[in-house]
Amino acid sequence: MHTYFISDLHLSEDRPDIIQAFLDFLQQQAPKAEALYILGDLFEFWIGDDDKTPVAKQVEQALKALSDKGVPSYFIHGNRDFMVGKAYAQCCGMTLLEEETLVDLYGHKVLILHGDTLCTDDVGYQEYREVTQKLWLRRLFLLLPLFVRQKIANKIRSKSKQANTSKSLGIMDVNQQAVEQRFEGQAIDYMIHGHTHRPDIHSIEQTNNTIKYRVVLGDWYQQMSVLKIDRNGLELSAKGQLQKLELGQ
Template sequence: MGPRILILFVSDLHLQVDRPALTEAFLRFLDERARSARQLYLLGDLFEYWAGDDDLADAFHTRIAAALRALADGGVAIFWIAGNRDFLVGERFANAAGLTLLPETWVIEDHGRRIVLVHGDAQCTDDTKYMAFRAQVREPAWQQQFLAMPLAQRKAIIAGLRDNSRKDQGEKSYEIMDVTPQAIAAVFAQTNASVMIHGHTHRPALHAVAGTLRYVLPDWEPEATPPRGGWIAIDDEGAITRHALDGTILH
């Protein structure tokens, strides 16, 4: 029998009701992969958007929360770091899904290594327009005011923001929308970590720089040709592996 997978990391699924193949791929991952692990880290943008925990009444969101809760009830510890699409997730969702909310930078220790976990959007510092927007919407006062609006109004605002974001992305360079070396180096320095795992950029890779390893998670699009998606795993021997959507180990 080979090494046992202990920890799994995923991000950028962008779950939404009108992408049933994506939903089924995620539920299959929970049932076939995550159920045998000890810990699962959701590193942001699990949902395409999150308008507030009162949207848990939505049948689709209830289904996803129930699937996570079933996994947690089965003994898997689930942890959440917010992404740029679902940073409004709060304690009500966390309780329904049986998961623990983490701050936007989190360090775990495994086999003598410090591994820092982030979503990745805060490290895209060359995108000054986005960074200004991010600073605004992460303010507690802004969130309190926004969440006080009716749910339908919040969803309409979010739809407008998503449209603007798509237009902006078409005008931005490839480099501006990626993390910057300076921001990545700062996270390593601040946390004294030697390994980083993040998502956000949709550019899965392994980067080795100056004695550090940076693993980038993929976004999920099982409907694409070829399908995109996957996860990162740590086994009981300490090996970190990148996996495609079908479970194949990537090198």
């Protein structure tokens, strides 16, 4: 058996091809797995569980069907869909996880996260993230009418796109010190994250001469990236290419 990890699908009505690709994945590949982990930015944006868009309904039905087949799905919030709540997750048969969660996977300790908390060089984004994580502000936002929330979301997305065009690629990537702090702070063998859209398997040599790994998931708009893990190791696919890593027990 194996487990799947995906992230950064950014589902929206603007890309019906990606929606269909995800639905096909849930119907054809995911039922063969032990579990599915979605590490954030499943949706391009999320303004509340009460926003019953056609995309939200399609995804809900497909994930619930997967759950009914005995395959659990787990979700970590991304920077685009951090407002996904318990009500929607319950309808999907999906379990919400903490933003950084340690899981035991085939005998290995694995830290899973969306990845934006590792991008500490992007000071402007981290300041924005700190504000949006405030519980009182989220509750206040959800009290607004849907059309007002929609306008706010559109404005934030527009400003985000403009800001990213002026940022260097290095600033929007992970900070190596932030990565090393995770390995030093917890007894983990490797970590998995998305967010940067730069799929790769990075090896990290520790001071005790052991090797740890950082696995980065790609997006679905350009790369259709999927990570498959079993007892023998992992396979990371992106743009039709496959990276493999064997992991000893």
